[in-house]
Amino acid sequence: MIDPAALISDTADGPFRVDRSLFTDPAIFDLEMRHIFERSWVFLGMESQVAKPGDMLTTWLGRQPVLVTRNVDGKLSALLNSCRHKGARLVQTEHAHASLIVCPYHAWTYALDGQLRGIKDRASGCYAKSFADESHDLLALAQVDSYRGMIFGTLDPDERPLSEHLGETRPLIDLIMDQGEHGMELVPGRTAYMFDGNWKLQVENGMDPYHLTSTHGSFIHIVAQRTAAVTAMAAIKSRDFRETVTANGGAFGFEHGHGAVWIDNHTPEQKPINLTIDALRDRVGIARAQWMLNFRNLVLFPNVQLADSESLLLRVIRPRSVDRTEMRLYCLAPIGEPAAARTMRLRQHEDFFNASGLATPDDSAMYEECQIGFAAAGDCLQGYDRGIGATTRTPDEAAISLGIRPCENVSGPFKIQSELQYRPFYREWRRRMSEGLSRDSTAAAEAAE
Amino acid sequence: MTPHDLVITEAALLDERRWDEWLELYSVDCVFWAPAWIDEERPTTDPLAELSLIYYTSRDGLSDRVDRIRSGTSLASTPLARTAHAVTGLRTLADDGCRCRIASSFGVDVLDVRTQRSHRLFGRYRHDLVKIDDRWRIAEKYVLVLNDLLPGVVDVYSI
Numbered sequence: 001m002i003d004p005a006a007l008i009s010d011t012a013d014g015p016f017r018v019d020r021s022l023f024t025d026p027a028i029f030d031l032e033m034r035h036i037f038e039r040s041w042v043f044l045g046m047e048s049q050v051a052k053p054g055d056m057l058t059t060w061l062g063r064q065p066v067l068v069t070r071n072v073d074g075k076l077s078a079l080l081n082s083c084r085h086k087g088a089r090l091v092q093t094e095h096a097h098a099s100l101i102v103c104p105y106h107a108w109t110y111a112l113d114g115q116l117r118g119i120k121d122r123a124s125g126c127y128a129k130s131f132a133d134e135s136h137d138l139l140a141l142a143q144v145d146s147y148r149g150m151i152f153g154t155l156d157p158d159e160r161p162l163s164e165h166l167g168e169t170r171p172l173i174d175l176i177m178d179q180g181e182h183g184m185e186l187v188p189g190r191t192a193y194m195f196d197g198n199w200k201l202q203v204e205n206g207m208d209p210y211h212l213t214s215t216h217g218s219f220i221h222i223v224a225q226r227t228a229a230v231t232a233m234a235a236i237k238s239r240d241f242r243e244t245v246t247a248n249g250g251a252f253g254f255e256h257g258h259g260a261v262w263i264d265n266h267t268p269e270q271k272p273i274n275l276t277i278d279a280l281r282d283r284v285g286i287a288r289a290q291w292m293l294n295f296r297n298l299v300l301f302p303n304v305q306l307a308d309s310e311s312l313l314l315r316v317i318r319p320r321s322v323d324r325t326e327m328r329l330y331c332l333a334p335i336g337e338p339a340a341a342r343t344m345r346l347r348q349h350e351d352f353f354n355a356s357g358l359a360t361p362d363d364s365a366m367y368e369e370c371q372i373g374f375a376a377a378g379d380c381l382q383g384y385d386r387g388i389g390a391t392t393r394t395p396d397e398a399a400i401s402l403g404i405r406p407c408e409n410v411s412g413p414f415k416i417q418s419e420l421q422y423r424p425f426y427r428e429w430r431r432r433m434s435e436g437l438s439r440d441s442t443a444a445a446e447a448a449e
Numbered sequence: 450m451t452p453h454d455l456v457i458t459e460a461a462l463l464d465e466r467r468w469d470e471w472l473e474l475y476s477v478d479c480v481f482w483a484p485a486w487i488d489e490e491r492p493t494t495d496p497l498a499e500l501s502l503i504y505y506t507s508r509d510g511l512s513d514r515v516d517r518i519r520s521g522t523s524l525a526s527t528p529l530a531r532t533a534h535a536v537t538g539l540r541t542l543a544d545d546g547c548r549c550r551i552a553s554s555f556g557v558d559v560l561d562v563r564t565q566r567s568h569r570l571f572g573r574y575r576h577d578l579v580k581i582d583d584r585w586r587i588a589e590k591y592v593l594v595l596n597d598l599l600p601g602v603v604d605v606y607s608i
Binding site: 221366 | 498506
């Protein structure tokens with residue numbers, strides 16, 4: 001019997017330990033799908049991907065195929081992408097545009113909001129009278145909502161509103177979405193790749209400052225070499241981590257499972273937005289413009305990451321099984337940014353974030369090695385101990401400057417390379433898993449009576 | 450070396466890890482371009498405004514890769530995957546004696562020796578060659594990787 005609370009050892013101002021079965025037990029994976037992905041707010045896509053009535057996108061909420069549509073009245077619907085007749089996936093492509101949803105199997109037809117509009121040859125089908133009394137509308141997610149163009153959905157009608165779930169992370173999302181005077185867009189072209197490791201390895205790595213100088217030693221060396229030799233590649237101005245390690249930085253832990261890390265940026269010329277920095281400062285103010293230049297990684301519970309560091313990345317984690325994960329990467333950019341900025345942004349994204357770049361492959365290799373290493377018997381608890389000695393529970397100077405109230409934070413020299421930012425994720429994991437198991441066992445007991 | 454020989458030789462040099470000779474096949478200001486996919490039907494076509502897998506406008510981009518492979522500090526590159534390129538269906542699309550364009554298909558079997566897992570990357574090449582000092586050199590290599598959900602390491606030696 002899995003006891004989530006027993007798998008997380010959480011002592012205030014002390015060791016924080018997570019049992020490695022979280023990464024290796026297929027039973028825990030199934031429970032995560034059920035109690036985390038099929039209950040929490042899960043990122044579904046960007047509003048800009050379904051901008052016009054009739055636009056549709058397909059995605060996943062845990063194991064469940066989802067269809068997001070823009071209705072004629074401008075509202076979004078988030079539906080289960082499965083025909084009510086025989087279950088066939090209704091829209092098979094990443095994007096589609098149509099005024100009705102028609103199943104290719106037996107042509108059952110639905111409106112964009114999921115309401116049944118037609119059954120082929122219904123009149124001649126000799127259906128039982130009771131058939132008309134049942135709803136054959138597409139099943140919908142319980143809630144769909146968006147924040148700053150990011151669409152989220154949940155299967156749980158009782159889940160707290162999205163604004164509450166995102167909570168204090170919203171100003172950090174704003175720091176990204178306000179970079180474009182005319183809004184933000186996804187650059188055409190997306191990449192996807194697999195790794196043989198548990199999805200939570202990526203959750204962590206998306207806010208891990210500690211691995212930069214070791215895992216990405218080869219990237220740091222290549223960038224340094226480009227600068228020293230002034231090669232043609234120096235023009236893309238990829239981030240020089242040698243500057244990073246002497247800067248100040250910090251970490252935030254947020255309620256509801258989110259985490260973030262930040263580092264001061266002493267090489268602003270490395271960022272595409274620096275090309276229009278005067279206009280940016282005029283529009284958002286000097287302090288916010290500086291925060292936009294600073295490096296920030298935000299990880300929203302459970303599975304979406306925004307990295308504003310080496311280019312601006314939107315990264316979605318799709319767990320496939322306990323030791324297999326699918327990643328989907330998009331480049332976010334200000335609409336109408338200068339061509340030179342766009343080109344720089346793309347080259348940096350390709351250099352660092354792409355699975356075909358000089359950094360992400362080393363992360364994926366590392367996850368796979370962790371997954372292999374997890375099979376070692378012996379001490380099954382792993383710790384998240386860095387930064388704990390300097391953690392405070394009132395907003396620090398960085399938090400105040402950002403206008404956020406994290407539940408805990410740490411800041412100082414980059415070399416702290418905090419691990420506090422992982423703790424909210426596992427606390428929220430523990431809460432949802434425990435509540436979920438308890439709900440299931442109550443339901444089973446009631447059913448037995 | 451004829452243009453067709455060069456295309457085949459390039460693949461062999463990668464499999465044999467003869468990096469310096471491989472780099473020498475490229476002109477200094479070469480373009481190496483592997484687009485990304487927009488959706489099921491369309492790859493990106495404008496590398497200045499749309500995402501690519503790899504886009505370089507200088508041989509320095511390729512030599513950076515070789516340096517990283519040799520560094521010993523990239524876990525994805527050490528130990529290095531074993532690769533076997535199969536380049537087929539070579540067609541000369543244009544040849545005026547100074548410049549030529551060769552289209553072909555490729556398949557690369559890649560064995561990740563760390564995990565003993567293999568995968569295959571496949572697609573189409575378009576090589577634009579120029580005569581420099583009486584030798585054919587690669588001015589542009591366009592690599593359309595038909596895989597979309599990438600199964601493992603994608604680097605200049607595995608596509």
